[in-house]
Amino acid sequence: MTSNSPMRGWHDSIFAAAFFLFMAVFIIFILILLISDIFYIDKKAVIEVITSRYIRHALWMSIWTSFTTAGIALFFAVPTGYVLSRFRFPGHALANSIVDLPIVFPPLVVGLTLLVFFSQTALGRWIQEDLGLEFVFQPKGIVLCQFVAAASLAIRSAKTAFDDVDRRHENVALTLGCTQWGSFRRICLPLAWNGIIAGGILTWARAFGLFGPLMIFVGSFRGRTEVLSTTIFLEQSVGNLEVALAIALLLIFVALIAITVIRLIGGSAVAKL
Amino acid sequence: MIRTEQISFHIGTFALQGVSCQIPTGQYFVLLGPPGSGKTIFLECLCGLKKIDSGRVYIDGREVTALEPRARNIGYVPQDYALFPHLSVEQNIAFGLRVHNFSHKDIMDRVTEIADLLEIRHLLPRRIEGLSGGEKQRVALARALVLQPKVLLLDEPVCALDEATRQEVCAQLFRIQRRLGLTTIHVSHNLEEAFSVADRAAILHQGLLQQVGTLSELLREPNSEFVARFMRCENIFCGQAVPPFLLSQESTGAGSCDTKVKVGNIQLRLSGRYNGQVKFTIRPEDVLVFSGSGDDVQNENVVPARLQRWRDCGSYVRIELDGPVNLVAHMTHAAFAELQAKHRPDVIVMLRPENIHVLPGF
Numbered sequence: 001m002t003s004n005s006p007m008r009g010w011h012d013s014i015f016a017a018a019f020f021l022f023m024a025v026f027i028i029f030i031l032i033l034l035i036s037d038i039f040y041i042d043k044k045a046v047i048e049v050i051t052s053r054y055i056r057h058a059l060w061m062s063i064w065t066s067f068t069t070a071g072i073a074l075f076f077a078v079p080t081g082y083v084l085s086r087f088r089f090p091g092h093a094l095a096n097s098i099v100d101l102p103i104v105f106p107p108l109v110v111g112l113t114l115l116v117f118f119s120q121t122a123l124g125r126w127i128q129e130d131l132g133l134e135f136v137f138q139p140k141g142i143v144l145c146q147f148v149a150a151a152s153l154a155i156r157s158a159k160t161a162f163d164d165v166d167r168r169h170e171n172v173a174l175t176l177g178c179t180q181w182g183s184f185r186r187i188c189l190p191l192a193w194n195g196i197i198a199g200g201i202l203t204w205a206r207a208f209g210l211f212g213p214l215m216i217f218v219g220s221f222r223g224r225t226e227v228l229s230t231t232i233f234l235e236q237s238v239g240n241l242e243v244a245l246a247i248a249l250l251l252i253f254v255a256l257i258a259i260t261v262i263r264l265i266g267g268s269a270v271a272k273l
Numbered sequence: 274m275i276r277t278e279q280i281s282f283h284i285g286t287f288a289l290q291g292v293s294c295q296i297p298t299g300q301y302f303v304l305l306g307p308p309g310s311g312k313t314i315f316l317e318c319l320c321g322l323k324k325i326d327s328g329r330v331y332i333d334g335r336e337v338t339a340l341e342p343r344a345r346n347i348g349y350v351p352q353d354y355a356l357f358p359h360l361s362v363e364q365n366i367a368f369g370l371r372v373h374n375f376s377h378k379d380i381m382d383r384v385t386e387i388a389d390l391l392e393i394r395h396l397l398p399r400r401i402e403g404l405s406g407g408e409k410q411r412v413a414l415a416r417a418l419v420l421q422p423k424v425l426l427l428d429e430p431v432c433a434l435d436e437a438t439r440q441e442v443c444a445q446l447f448r449i450q451r452r453l454g455l456t457t458i459h460v461s462h463n464l465e466e467a468f469s470v471a472d473r474a475a476i477l478h479q480g481l482l483q484q485v486g487t488l489s490e491l492l493r494e495p496n497s498e499f500v501a502r503f504m505r506c507e508n509i510f511c512g513q514a515v516p517p518f519l520l521s522q523e524s525t526g527a528g529s530c531d532t533k534v535k536v537g538n539i540q541l542r543l544s545g546r547y548n549g550q551v552k553f554t555i556r557p558e559d560v561l562v563f564s565g566s567g568d569d570v571q572n573e574n575v576v577p578a579r580l581q582r583w584r585d586c587g588s589y590v591r592i593e594l595d596g597p598v599n600l601v602a603h604m605t606h607a608a609f610a611e612l613q614a615k616h617r618p619d620v621i622v623m624l625r626p627e628n629i630h631v632l633p634g635f
Contacts, residue, residue: 166355168352168353168355169355169357171322171342171351171355172349172355173357173368173372174320174321174322174342174343175320175342175343175345175347175417176343176368176369176420177343177369177372177373177420178343178372182372186368186372187357190359191357191358
């Protein structure tokens with residue numbers, strides 16, 4: 001065991017051991033859950049998951065929609081987080097609270113709200129009918145649904161990350177010839193990058209596993225608006241519990257790979273900014 | 274040259290109130306003041322990092338009040354240096370040059386030149402993390418100087434350093450300032466720092482510039498009780514000037530320009546003419562202490578006293594004296610040893626009229 005602080009006595013050992021115990025209990029509990037899933041599924045379920053073109057389609061839908069959502073969320077999160085962190089304006093506290101609202105929305109409410117907006121309001125109908133941007137029961141709706149449910153996480157992380165960047169760094173950059181944009185791009189963004197990436201991962205993870213609002217807003221049409229999370233629901237609702245669990249394990253496996261890759265890419269990207 | 278005219282700025286309940294000063298080209302100017310007095314805000318106003326409410330800022334005769342920080346040609350080293358932690362030392366120093374699109378060769382030449390000047394060439398490939406305080410300070414200075422600014426603003430540049438490094442860095446700052454002929458403002462709350470570098474200094478308190486002058490002027494001729502106390506003068510007294518008609522010819526002296534002031538039950542002679550109530554200061558190092566008792570007191574401005582406490586302050590001994598007026602004196606170790614204070618606590622104290630400074634406007 002290594003630690004940044006030196007161990008000095010038996011009470012320090014007890015302190016560290018107690019904290020390690022909490023971590024170990026959590027990790028073991030999660031692993032036990034996964035292992036019990038693995039033991040539950042059978043070979044037939046695995047083969048079905050691998051060979052089913054609907055499941056492959058749902059996997060692909062899950063991946064592209066969640067990454068698109070994370071990308072759009074970050075695109076909004078960086079400027080929004082920066083504004084909330086750096087500027088004081090009338091209504092700042094209210095804006096800060098509204099940004100957090102979707103985090104506390106019950107997931108089903110997100111779907112219902114979107115459905116009401118696009119079917120019952122003039123603006124929503126205008127977007128769908130006149131602009132031709134159809135979301136309800138469409139793949140685009142998956143992204144919108146995920147965005148509404150998860151973007152707040154990216155914004156909150158970005159704001160916290162910008163809060164942690166000492167403003168004096170930007171001030172020095174300004175005296176060294178940078179414009180506001182230059183000091184943001186060259187100094188603030190790279191220093192906040194890890195926090196922004198963490199927010200991106202949270203957003204992606206939330207989007208990837210989103211289920212409730214999708215069932216209401218876009219449904220789960222095989223080969224069209226079906227994603228892995230809704231596939232799991234459909235499979236278990238018709239009694240295919242083994243297949244549902246196999247898909248769940250596939251979802252977890254993909255998530256694990258994706259989070260690792262995002263961390264690696266995010267870490268190396270900071271040097272290029 | 275830096276000139277400010279009536280700079281005012283407020284933030285929350287704090288306000289800079291009409292700060293005006295002029296710092297000639299090539300001068301090393303130290304802005305002193307207790308924490309929270311507005312020193313950093315004043316520097317940020319000069320840099321353009323804070324938009325002033327009113328007033329004007331001139332740098333080398335050009336008004337820069339409305340200019341952005343990048344257009345003011347100012348080298349700025351903030352407190353704790355604010356080095357960019359995601360960049361190497363070389364990248365930190367070259368930052369301004371890259372922003373200004375210098376060629377790679379020019380960047381390398383200038384970075385090497387400034388690194389040599391500050392003796393940090395060996396640090397160029399290193400990351401910021403892991404540098405010592407003194408190294409960080411020099412890197413921050415190099416980053417500020419590499420663009421060859423007209424003025425250099427240093428915000429508490431050595432406060433994070435240990436005593437020995439602080440003296441070394443102050444000496445280096447002074448050498449570099451002289452070599453480059455830079456007009457420099459150095460913000461500090463530390464008097465020793467000011468003594469090691471300042472050509473001239475000012476004291477800021479609660480957003481108001483209290484006094485500007487050489488350190489000798491601030492020491493010997495403070496214009497307020499605050500300045501006197503900030504300059505560590507502990508002997509501040511109030512007295513009543515004795516009207517001349519109450520004094521005999523002998524005691525005033527024919528044609529005398531002095532004033533007698535009654536303090537407690539003694540009279541002190543002060544240089545100059547004063548009326549009514551006066552407040553005056555005597556620097557601790559100007560309080561002359563001799564062994565002897567009250568019987569020896571024959572001259573004016575010589576009072577008996579008793580040593581109450583003394584403390585070794587390193588380069589001097591601080592002594593507290595009880596008497597008709599309670600005084601603090603600073604003595605050399607040799608002079609204090611001669612007093613034999615343990616055995617003979619009774620002393621006489623001489624306060625020369627020319628060492629007594631009357632605070633104006635009291």
